[in-house]
Structure formats: C-alpha cells, structure tokens
Amino acid sequence: MSLLVVGSVAFDAIETPFGKVDRTLGGAASYFALAASHFVPVRMVAIVGEDFSDKDRAVFKGRKIDLSGLEHAAGKSFFWSGRYSQNMNERTTLATELNVFAEFKPTLPDTYLDTKHVFLGNIQPGLQQSVLHQLNGKPRIVGLDTMNYWIEGSNAQLRETLKHVDILTINDDETRQLTGEHNLIRASRHVFKLGPKILIIKRGEHGALMVHPKFIFSVPAFPLEQVHDPTGAGDTFAGGFMGYLAKAGSMNEQNLRRAMVYGSVLASFTVEKFGVERLAKVTRREIDQRARKFAKLTAFKL
Ligand code: AMP
Helix, strand or coil: CCEEEECCCEEEEEEECCEEEEEEEECHHHHHHHHHCCCCCEEEEEEECCCCCHHHHHCCCCCCEEEEEEEECCCCCEEEEEEECCCCCCEEEEEEECHHHHHCCCCCCHHHCCCCEEEECCCCHHHHHHHHHHCCCCCCEEEEECCHHHHHHCHHHHHHHHCCCCEEEEEHHHHHHHHCCCCHHHHHHHHHHHCCCEEEEECHHHCEEEECCCCEEEECCCCCCCCCCCCCHHHHHHHHHHHHHHHHCCCCHHHHHHHHHHHHHHHHHHCCCCCCCCCCCCCHHHHHHHHHHHHHHHCCCC
16 A cells, blocks of 8 residues: 655755745655655655754654654765745746766665555656556556656656646646646646546645546645745645545545545645745644635535
8 A cells, every 4th residue: 555756855045925944844745755654654765965854853763753764875965945925926946956966866665566556756757657667567546747847857757758648737837838738627637648637736725626537526625824935835735635646545526526525625734834844844734724624614505
C-alpha cells in the first residue's frame, strides 16, 4: 500500500506580507511526504547535500516516511527563494540554486521496487520516466506534476512520460501551455489524448478542479482567517490527494471526490504558517475535523 514520491527536498527563503524566513526546510517531496503519510507509508526518493542535518531529518521522523531513498551527496542542498505579492496571488522566484539537485539521478533502493502507487514530482521528465522504469511491474496509480520550464524545454520527453501517467496535477496556466487550449474543459480532452485519465487543475486560493472523462468535481480552498505562506500548497494538495487514493485502493468516483477534499484540507494547514511548520504538526484528528467542516461548507439541497 506504500506510495513512492520523487521530487525536491530543499531549503527555501520565503518572503510574504506576513514575514520572512531565510532558510526553512521545503521542497515538493517534503510537503508531499508529510501530507501523504497521514494515510499510507511513504517512500521518498530525493537528494540532499551536507547541509541537511539530523534536525532536518527529524522533521520526517515518527511518521511513516521511509528515507532510505534520500541520497546524501557532497555539496549543498537545492535552494529556492521566492517573494509573494501583497495579495499573495503572485510569486516572484528570486533564486533557484540547483546545487546537488543538478546531478540528481533518482535511484530506487531494492525495498522500493514493488511500489504500486507513485507520484512523480516536478523534476526533469526523463528522470520521472526513469523512476517508472526501475519499478518491478506496472504501478496501479501514477500521478505526475510538472511546470512551465519542462513543458517548454523537455516537451517531447514530457509527452513520452505522460503516456504512463494516470493523474496529471498542474495549474491552469500550465494546462493551457501544454495543450494550446485556453478553455480548461477543452484542454482536458487534449490531456486525455496524451495519456492521463484524470486532470487536476490546481488553482491556488480558488481551490482545485478535477476533470475526469465522465464527471467534473470542484473543491474550494478552505476559507481561513490567516494565510501566512502559500509555498508548498500544491505539493501538499497532491500528497493528501494521492495518499488518500492509495489508501482507498481504487480510483472510483467517490474515492476521487474524497481525495480532492483531503488534498484541499491538508493544503489549508500548510498555508497557515511558513514552510512545513504547520503541516509537520497537524494531527489526523485535526484533518478529519476540518474535512467534516468542508462537507458542511459545500453541502446544499436542490
Ligand atoms: P509550490 O509552492 O507548490 O510551487 O512548491 C514550492 C516548493 O517547490 C518549494 O519548497 C521549493 O523548494 C520547490 N521548488 C521550487 N522550484 C523548484 C524546481 N525548479 N524544481 C523542484 N522543486 C522546486
């Protein structure tokens, strides 16, 4: 029932209207693993440098997160820095220092090879595909995240990788860029021809939209009084979504709808504080409480 994630483990410097941190643990795989581990054991594949300390490792401790695929290399960990606009709808990347991430060639430990649920976080599409090739047998569910950089720069490889993907999670601009279609519903039909059976469009403060060939489902972002830092919300959403789905075991309509809600619930905790601070502390009880509030928030009778 394990869920494998490949992606970045990073140190981030973040500036929002609510404050600033110079160095906090981040990276897509960190957010994803912390969120998903509430539902299933997570197997992480990532790379860090010598600056990744025992204190950083401790963030993942006491949870069902297997770090035997976390490679330690000479040099510095991936570093990313970003600044949010006043309304937090826009983000400017100030620095991307790949460091050890530049040489990252994901290698799966033998104990990971039987994994049946996989999330290919936002890395070079050829490397995403290499993870699938290493696995023994075909996984049951494969999710993939990507970004404008790879849609533009590694388009052919991305299209090749997408042939093996069930669920694509990207934002609206990326959906338009990948398909050349402005209308998101028409764009989703284009995505289905590329391989994925389900498209999840992440829309920040507007929530997320799931397009399946037979139905469409939309979840809002949970309304919060305080949003301090949106960093990692998308990766947390993916972790909650994939974690719930891996636990549920099948991609039927009800499971997919509930997975969307858990993705949105987990993301709502992440944005309450900087970096992974809130996410690393949230309990399953708090998650379920908020999921119940979510059901009330969106319920109505016709
Ligand atoms: P999100 O807010 O969902 O876009 O995720 C932010 C996280 O992604 C941060 O913790 C960064 O360390 C990480 N990140 C930023 N740029 C990249 C990149 N080019 N490749 C992989 N991870 C990245």
